[in-house]
Every structure is written in C-alpha cells, then in structure tokens.
Amino acid sequence: MFLKTYCLPLALLLPLTVCPTASANEKDATICAKAEERYVDMFGHPSSQEEGVKIVKMYKYRFCPEQLTVPVGTTVRWVNVDKRTSHSVVLKDLQVPESDRLFPEENFEFTFLVSGSQNYLCGPHWETQEMIGMVKVVP
Numbered sequence: 043m044f045l046k047t048y049c050l051p052l053a054l055l056l057p058l059t060v061c062p063t064a065s066a067n068e069k070d071a072t073i074c075a076k077a078e079e080r081y082v083d084m085f086g087h088p089s090s091q092e093e094g095v096k097i098v099k100m101y102k103y104r105f106c107p108e109q110l111t112v113p114v115g116t117t118v119r120w121v122n123v124d125k126r127t128s129h130s131v132v133l134k135d136l137q138v139p140e141s142d143r144l145f146p147e148e149n150f151e152f153t154f155l156v157s158g159s160q161n162y163l164c165g166p167h168w169e170t171q172e173m174i175g176m177v178k179v180v181p
C-alpha cells in the first residue's frame with residue numbers, strides 16, 4: 043500500500059526507485075500516443091483519416107494498436123513511424139511471406155479476406171522485444 047501510494051512521487055525524487063504500479067499497458071498507451079504524434083508529423087493528418095485502409099503504426103518495438111478488429115475485406119496498412127529502426131510484418135497464421143524490411147515512413151499493406159483472429163509479428167523484434175500484434179477479422 044505504501045508503495046502504491048507513494049512510489050511515483052518517490053521515484054521523481056529518487057530516480058533509481060522501481061515502482062511496481064507502472065503497468066505495461068500504461069507504457070504501451072504512452073508509446074502509441076507518441077506513435078500517433080509521429081504519424082501526424084510525417085503525413086500531416088491523423089491516421090484515422092486515411093480512406094479505405096486501417097492504419098497500424100510501428101514504433102518503439104510496438105504495434106499500435108496492438109489489436110485491431112476489422113470486417114472481412116479490410117486492407118490494413120502497417121506504417122513505420124520510428125526514427126531509425128526498421129521493422130517487418132509476418133502474418134504467420136496466414137502463412138504470408140515476411141514483408142520487406144520497412145524503414146521509417148515506409149509501409150506494407152494486406153487485405154484480409156478470411157474471418158478469424160490473425161496473429162502477426164515483427165520479424166526482427168518479436169522474439170527479443172515481443173513485438174507482436176493481432177488482427178481480428180469479423181464477417
């Protein structure tokens with residue numbers, strides 16, 4: 043209880059303090075908010091305004107959003123909004139060959155024609171950074 047209440051202020055004073063309360067979800071939410079900022083900087087508009095495609099951003103070893111639900115027939119575009127790191131997309135459940143390495147501002151698109159939950163991953167980072175995502179395709 044002490045830690046939950048006081049850890050964050052304590053951590054500000056003593057930078058080496060390890061707080062048990064900062065969850066992985068909060069960290070991912072912060073990363074994804076930053077990823078959207080980067081998207082707007084790169085393309086001049088929010089990712090939600092792209093017509094005919096759903097955007098998944100790749101940033102700081104995360105897919106944003108990590109899980110996405112779309113109707114059958116939807117095209118998803120993965121966009122690298124990182125500064126230097128390259129990523130890839132491996133639609134392993136669909137046995138689609140790995141995309142090219144995507145450098146910052148590059149993208150890869152795939153149209154989902156079959157319903158079901160499709161797990162995918164980043165070739166270079168899924169094992170070391172758990173850079174993994176999922177698209178749930180619904181009829």
Ligand SMILES: [Cu+2]
Nearest residue numbers: 129164167173
């Ligand atoms: Cu990656």
